[in-house]
Amino acid sequence: MTALGFLYPGHSAEDDYPRIEQLLGSDIRLDVVHTDVGEEAHRPDALRRMGSEARLAAGVEELRLAGAESVVWACTSGSFVYGWEGAHEQVRTLARTAGMPASSTSFAFVHAAQEVGARRVAIAATYPDDVAELFADFLRAGGLEVTGLKGAGVITAAEVGAWGEEEVFTLARQADAAEADALLLPDTALRTAAHVAALEKELGKPVLTANLVTVWEGLRLADRRVNAPNLGALFTREPIVQV
Template sequence: MKPLPEIRLMPTRPTLDLRPLEKRVGLIILATDHTSEPDFRRMVASDKIGVYVARIPYKNPTTPENLRKMQPELEAAAALILPDESLDAICYSCTSASVVIGDAKIEAAVHAAKPSVAVVTPPMAAVHGLKALGAKRISILTPYTAETSRPMAAYFAARGFDIMSFSCLGFEDDREMARIAPASLVELAGKATDAEADALFVSCTALRSALAVAGMERAIGRPVVTSNQATAWTCLRLCGDATPRPEFGRLMTLPLGQS
């Protein structure tokens, strides 16, 4: 057997870049989530923007009570994403939980670990997206039960939207929600959109709706905002990326500040 070579310490260290990637987006997702991570990988991650993920405990069914149980986990999850390093944005990727916990409480929990980071939630991002599109009268489609959908209706009504119609599918397990085919969502969009609505909001980060946005918009002839599309749009714009991505819907062609 040939003797091992002497290990030689190089006399100089290479120069270090300021960051491995120019921008950093943190993503907090449910333990059961199949969709948010792939969606952010395809819509947000690039050679300039890194997406860094932490998962938090969650057990079905998707009820307001179970959704609220995630609140105590948020600070620890945020702290696990690149500890002691800054982020440009951090997204808590659960629409229904964000509604029942509240955007302000989510922001406070994240800021306890990452004090200066921009905090994004799906319903908050959807509100900004719908306003950027000029939508006032909206239809809403969710995969949830009626019980879990009611707080969603109240959230958007409280922010000045006229809800022309609200449809839900009655699912209780987010893993099953993730198995709804994008083509089925296109068909459902046509049935769920009121004739007087300016836009359709499709709620839930578990749905593969980002893949169906373009098809849904063609089917209904109006803009469509979805949970992961809206948070991806917000995170991209917060990172200074204004590149139009029309394949993910009209929203992905707009600046963040347009209203």
């Protein structure tokens, strides 16, 4: 059994995690601990407070007691808002506090894009434009080319959590660009586990979503690879041909 730990801010789309756990179809356990949000707003100042060292540290002991082998801060905006260097310091501090490998959803997007061979990406963000631009800057610092950016202007995670399939597909279609190798949906408050396979089929390219890349990152830190095609290209491993 491999146990993965996730620090998830508040309550919005955390039901993606048991769905993903079921679709992984393996000996993987996803343990989610909810962190204090404070002021719920997609504003840089509020997001920096949400991702503070004290707020993340508060959930670590529960994950340690659960036997987690890695921990991921399951929040994109609460990590990229610190910038490339600041986000590195955030996860270094989390790793020291937790005593295990650590990362965040923002770094998960960079690593996942590399995994699927995507150098050029389009972004379908629920955030206001200024916050979405910070995510684009973070990806560029990670070596990716951003071919397009669409922000939906949503202020709170609660509003995003109320979105259904229609809203997800509409935003994805609006944001996709023909020259993009992959489409990224960066909000962990957005339910996407049930939609990613259909999105990839429609758009004809990998679709990387926040909760999915977060789980994949936890697996990567624990040195586990799982083949789960229902979770899209990121979880689809080509069989090794024995010669």
